[in-house]
Amino acid sequence: MTTPSSTSPEPTVKKASIASAMLPSILDLSRDRLTSTLIEMGEKKFRADQVWRSIYHETLGSFDEMSTLSKTFREKLKETYTFSALEQAMFLTSADKTTSKALYKLHDGELIETVLMRYETDGHRRNRKTACISTQAGCALGCTFCATGQQGFRRNLTVGEIVAQVIEMQRVARAEDEAQMAEGKRSKGDIQGVTNVVFMGMGEPLANYRNVIAAIRVLNDGQGLNIGARHITVSTVGLVPQILQLAEEELQINLAISLHAPDNATRSQTMPVNKRYPVEELIRACHKYADATGRRIFFEYVLLKEQNDSVEQAQKLGRLLNGLHCHVNLIPVNPTKEGPFERTDLTAAKDFQGGLKQYGIPSTVRMEKGIDINAGCGQLRERAIEILGA
Ligand code: SF4
Structure with a gap:
């Protein structure tokens, strides 16, 4: 794990408090x-409509x-619902200011x-701000390269807890x-806020299917956060029944599918879900x-040095995906403290891309952001437990 020496805790713009854990959250x-x-x-x-x-x-x-609401009505709402589902425990920004990471405490103490x-702007696309959100506290799927997977499963997040993360980032x-x-x-017309949302934080989104779909519908509402569906990405390790169910949701x-290997023998070594x-x-x-x-499917392929990053494995992946409308994102791994893997270097990543190209599979090498603030999945929680004893 890298040390965030160039960062410091910062306050959020507006810090919401949890009024009472006993009342339901209006965000649900x-x-x-x-x-x-x-x-x-x-x-x-x-x-x-006004409340929404x-x-x-x-x-x-x-x-x-x-x-805009009467005091009486506001009091009635306060007696019936809590407002926020999150309490900010930590907020870090990377040295280059491109990435911020927040750690939130839930009403039951989960982080x-x-x-x-x-x-x-990169010539093709406008400036954008992407919120990467969690859907579970911990995760049951145990991928060996993932800090969250190494922490075990705690519980599913509620709809309100999922949506509240985007609200917090929208304020920032x-x-x-x-x-x-x-x-x-x-310019005034250029106040964008959050433009994209990716369900790639802690947890497996499709293992919390109902709440994730409900949250997407809230995020997508044109009179609310108004995040366009095409700007929302759900990432899964590959829960087949839920993928088929999602196909019917219109x-x-x-x-995005976290694939990470082109064959069962290699994939099962790092992703226990592959046995199912x-x-x-x-x-x-x-x-x-x-x-x-x-829709085109995105495949996420974390490159693990001498594990899944050879040109032969790239060619095998090319044959596997042949004929599928897809794009592969190649991600040199974010090392974790307990994890046994090292980062694939850029040259090896480019060679891997060459292997895919032989089969006409488009790909991008995506360098991870925020390495100095532990921005990999589950790494901030890991660090907070060390510092805060949380
Ligand atoms: S990579 Fe995703 S599915 Fe795998 S253990 Fe981590 S959070 Fe869970």
């Missing part, structure tokens, strides 16, 4: 459920800040991580945009998914 409600509940409480539908916009569009930090990655991202606007570096989101859903079965499900949705 779908828009329809919020509307019907408030109507049952004797309010008009437009009040529900206050939470998800304006990203206000408490019921008290909802000044989860959220990352905000900032990308400059918007405050930065507004600061740039005040300095004349950005969501235009991106699906072997590579051939997984790729069959991917074909069905691509056929049903018309």
Whole structure:
């Protein structure tokens, strides 16, 4: 694990507090459920719209800040619901300022991580800010290269706990945009906030299927956070039944598969899930998914030195993916303290790309951001336990 010597804890823009763990969180409600509940409480539908916009569009930090609502109504809401699901325990920004990582404490003491990655315009795409969010506290799937996998499973996150991570990052991202606007570096119409969301933090999203789908629908709502479906990516290690289920949801989101090896023998060494859903079965499900949705599938391939990074393995991967509408992201591994693997160097990564190209498979070498702040999955929690004894 790298040492974050160039970073320091920072306050968030608005730090929400957990009012009471006993009341349900208003963030757990779908828009329809919020509307019907408030109507049952004797309010008009437009009040529900106001509350929704206050939470998800304006990203206000408490019921008290909802000044368009009467005091009586705000008090009623406070008696019925909690507001935030997260308490910030740590916030670090990388030396190059491109990546920030937050550690949040949940009402029961569990710790989860959220990352905000900032990308400059690269000629093809505009500036973007991507929130990488967690869906479980810990993870049961035990991938050997993953810090979260080495910590074990704690529990699924609620819809509110998933969505709240994006709200927190939206506040940070918007405050930065507004600061740039005040300095004349950005125009008023260019306040973007979070532009993309990836479900690639702690946990396996498809193992928390129902809450993840409900959270996507909240994030996607045009009068709230308004994150376009094509700007949302769900990453899975390959839970076949859920991939087939997802194909039927009529969501235009991106699906990313953490593949990491081209054959069962290699994959099973680092990803125990492969024994349940072997590579051939997984790729069959991917074909069905691509056929049903018309969407390209992204394959994540963490390069592990002398484990899965040879040119022969690249060619094998090329043959496996031949005929599938897909793109491969090659990621030199983020080493963990307990993990046995080393980082593949850039030359070897380029050679691997060459092997894929022989089979017409497009790929990108994606250097990880935020190495100096432990931005790999589960690494900040690991460090916090050392520092805080959390
Ligand atoms: S890589 Fe993902 S699925 Fe595997 S142990 Fe880590 S969090 Fe779980």
